[in-house]
Amino acid sequence: MKKYFKKIAAVAAVAGIALSTAACSNDGKTVASYKGGKITQKDYYDEMKKSQAGQTALANMIINHVLEQQYGNKVSKSEVNKQFDNYKKQYGSQFNAVLQQNGMTVSGFKQNLKTNLLSEAALKDVKKISKSQEDKAWKSYQPKVTVQHILVAKKSQAEDIIKQLKDGKSFKSLVKKYSLDTGTKSNEGKLPAFDSTDSTLDPAFKNAAFKLKTGETTSSPVKSQSGYHVIRMIKHPGKGTFASHKKEIDDQIYRSMSQDQETMRSVISTVLKKADVSIKDNDLKNVLSSYISTSDAKK
Numbered sequence: 001m002k003k004y005f006k007k008i009a010a011v012a013a014v015a016g017i018a019l020s021t022a023a024c025s026n027d028g029k030t031v032a033s034y035k036g037g038k039i040t041q042k043d044y045y046d047e048m049k050k051s052q053a054g055q056t057a058l059a060n061m062i063i064n065h066v067l068e069q070q071y072g073n074k075v076s077k078s079e080v081n082k083q084f085d086n087y088k089k090q091y092g093s094q095f096n097a098v099l100q101q102n103g104m105t106v107s108g109f110k111q112n113l114k115t116n117l118l119s120e121a122a123l124k125d126v127k128k129i130s131k132s133q134e135d136k137a138w139k140s141y142q143p144k145v146t147v148q149h150i151l152v153a154k155k156s157q158a159e160d161i162i163k164q165l166k167d168g169k170s171f172k173s174l175v176k177k178y179s180l181d182t183g184t185k186s187n188e189g190k191l192p193a194f195d196s197t198d199s200t201l202d203p204a205f206k207n208a209a210f211k212l213k214t215g216e217t218t219s220s221p222v223k224s225q226s227g228y229h230v231i232r233m234i235k236h237p238g239k240g241t242f243a244s245h246k247k248e249i250d251d252q253i254y255r256s257m258s259q260d261q262e263t264m265r266s267v268i269s270t271v272l273k274k275a276d277v278s279i280k281d282n283d284l285k286n287v288l289s290s291y292i293s294t295s296d297a298k299k
Helices: 002-015 041-048 052-074 077-101 106-126 131-140 155-166 171-178 203-210 242-258 261-275
Strands: 030-034 037-040 146-152 222-224 227-235
Touching: 030 041, 037 041, 041 052, 052 106, 052 261, 077 106, 106 242, 106 261, 131 242, 146 155, 146 171, 155 171, 155 227, 203 222, 203 227, 242 261
Parallel strands: none
Antiparallel strands: 030 037, 146 227, 222 227
């Protein structure tokens, strides 16, 4: 979950994603009362609009509304639920606790997922990928490969395992006997397929794996932050042609763009200008100044 929030932060930081916003109407309805007095919605509104939190809340509401209006047809409820279910499955019984640690509710987390998808739709609409960007990404791209590995704490032990493999021992039996990776040990050390865009694996691990052909095993231990690995390539399809991987390349470029705050600020600015936002309250005329000039946000 923390990886996800780190990922969404680049969009959230520029899109002003916040969900705990009260809708205030400028009238005399009572929000709270106490002996000898009361606080009306007008009192609350007047106080909130003076505060940074209140101004940010309005900016959040505007951005979320215009994203929904312009790109809502590109993000389905099933897409949001699919992402939500994936995170829920990933964290299992700890899911609610992780949400709480991040100050999130289920509905709030789903809304953040949706807003992130809407922001991605806006990014793809506003920013077009150039051929030079694709050429650069293609040079370092590696297709999805499938490997199995054995993780140990000491280099000497990894070297001994490599020797045993050369002597005819099966990878499966050595995984079961030695591997410290409890997440893959029961599955012969197999990892989910990954490509060069994967950010969850240690770079040294990925680089060593990509050098292997199908059926090959690393000839020396591979050091990572977790320890020492012996890696065996189960399936390496080869790089192939750019055309066969264009979608993955473009997705990789857009992921990188979505993590750049200035890029996303520019995207949100374009979305707001297209929406022709008009700020009616003179005290709030600058709430969108981080994205568009005051003259663009009409009074």
